[in-house]
Amino acid sequence: MRTAEPGDTHDIARIQVETWQTAYADLLPREVLDSLDAEEIARIWELTMAGGDATVYVATEGPFTVGFCAAGPAPEEEVADVDGTVPDDAATTGMVGTLLVEPRWGRRGHGxxxxxxxxxxxxxxxxxxxxxxxxxxxxxSIAFYERAGWERDGMVRTLDADGQALREIRLTGDLDFRLT
Structure with missing residues (x-):
């Protein structure tokens, strides 16, 4: 594990495209998955790493980059309740924005x-x-976070995935993980 460097963005983008096309084939429209542009995604990760609040970490196995995670402070809108109420601990809440491990490297503890x-x-x-x-x-993914001790907190949101609704649930927990 290490903090990602600018030279990692193409591997990160490749992992994102391959993982989404495999793991989200039943969740996202085929048109969305087919239109993923690894070069554009790499540029977005370059911007994230250069100026975002999130830190990106990469997992490697031998010479291969096999997964990544972006995490940092949680924006207030990501921790607010359905009515917009911000919890008392909003300022000390972190957020995992993305955690992906390329499917062929799964089940090896990288996540x-x-x-x-x-x-x-x-x-x-x-x-x-x-x-x-x-x-x-x-x-x-839900089972992964639940094994780490995080729980569903009842919040649900719906995103527009090229005209198809994608419902997401929020999980939360402390940062002392108990992976089993």
Whole structure:
């Protein structure tokens, strides 16, 4: 595990495209998945790494970059209740924006190590808990966060995925992970 560097953005984009096209084939319209542009995604990750609040971490196995995680302070709108009420701990809530491991490298502990690395950094930055939004039908990711001790907090949002509704649920928990 290490903090991503500018030269990692093409691998990060490749992992995002391959993982979405595999893991989200039943969740997102085929047109959306087919239109993913790895070069554009790499440029977005370059901007994120250059000036965003999130820190990006990469998982490697041998010479290969096999996964990544972006995490940092949670924007207030990501932790607010359905009525817009911001919780008392909003200023100390971190957020996992993305955590993906390329499917062929799955089940080797990379996701858990990425999550633990991000959690440690969020704790060191003063966060006391974390949140993540996951597609409601992504049973694998939901189970992963639940094994880490995070729970569904009842919040649901619906995103527009090229005319198709994509419902996401929010999970939250402390940053002392218990991966089992």
């Amino acid at each position: 858990g190590r990425l999550l633990a690395t991000a959690a440690q950094a969020m704790r060191e930055a003063g966060s006391t808990r974390g949140v993540v939004w996951v597609p409601e039908n992504d049973d694998v």
